[in-house]
Amino acid sequence: MEWRDQGALLSVRKHGETSAIIEVFTAEHGRHAGVVRGGVSRKIAPILQPGAQLDLSWRARLEEHIGSFTVEPVKSRAAILSDRAALAGLNAVCALLCFALPEREAHPTLYARTIAMLDLLGQNEAWPVAYLKWELSLLEDMGFGLDLSRCAVTGEREDLAYVSPKSGRAVSAEGAGDWAERLLPLPPELLGVGTGDAANVVEGLHTTGHFLTRWLAHSLGDKPLPEARARLVDRLKRAVT
Numbered sequence: 001m002e003w004r005d006q007g008a009l010l011s012v013r014k015h016g017e018t019s020a021i022i023e024v025f026t027a028e029h030g031r032h033a034g035v036v037r038g039g040v041s042r043k044i045a046p047i048l049q050p051g052a053q054l055d056l057s058w059r060a061r062l063e064e065h066i067g068s069f070t071v072e073p074v075k076s077r078a079a080i081l082s083d084r085a086a087l088a089g090l091n092a093v094c095a096l097l098c099f100a101l102p103e104r105e106a107h108p109t110l111y112a113r114t115i116a117m118l119d120l121l122g123q124n125e126a127w128p129v130a131y132l133k134w135e136l137s138l139l140e141d142m143g144f145g146l147d148l149s150r151c152a153v154t155g156e157r158e159d160l161a162y163v164s165p166k167s168g169r170a171v172s173a174e175g176a177g178d179w180a181e182r183l184l185p186l187p188p189e190l191l192g193v194g195t196g197d198a199a200n201v202v203e204g205l206h207t208t209g210h211f212l213t214r215w216l217a218h219s220l221g222d223k224p225l226p227e228a229r230a231r232l233v234d235r236l237k238r239a240v241t
Helices: 078-082 084-100 108-120 127-141 173-182 198-219 227-240
Strands: 002-015 019-026 030-036 053-059 068-075 160-163 170-172
Touching (some): 002 030, 002 084, 019 053, 019 068, 019 108, 084 108, 084 227
Antiparallel strands (some): 002 053, 019 030
């Protein structure tokens, strides 16, 4: 059994004396693990940095085996390492993908959005807004998409200000009425508009975090969300205050 694909490196751990086990998110084979022989060597270890884009060849005797990778660098994304905030974003993306993605199941739309997200980190100051939208994409691709197209109460498309914590549907200021305090915020950045205000991004992450926990994590046995996401949210909060 063998295939060749491109993918982003999600995690690395040492295996034995000289090898490493890596997890990658690939275009056609989803989240996939394998052994890299000599993965801790001076030649290969610098290539195996989370977020790196790799050309991958995977081979195993049987499909169910973990198999082995040979890797070639495509893009290092090394600029992220010198930017603590961007590095926190990278760690959150990688951790959430390891947390949420089923093994060996292709998610081409999410893959494309993930690569675009990683390419922004350390290169564009607007990446927190892109990250917020990426979390929406993750929810949608995992089967937990929010419906932010119109108000669940009035049916109107204007003046959308809240999200129902139960249904994940948008609610307008008029439709919310006396229930507004029980609803989640819907900043314009979640609707694809807005100025990218940092406080709005943090509000949006509060909303996506609710559904990542109540819907996605619950479907996975109520596992806690990765700490890397909490660290990113804390860093973005500190930038606001």
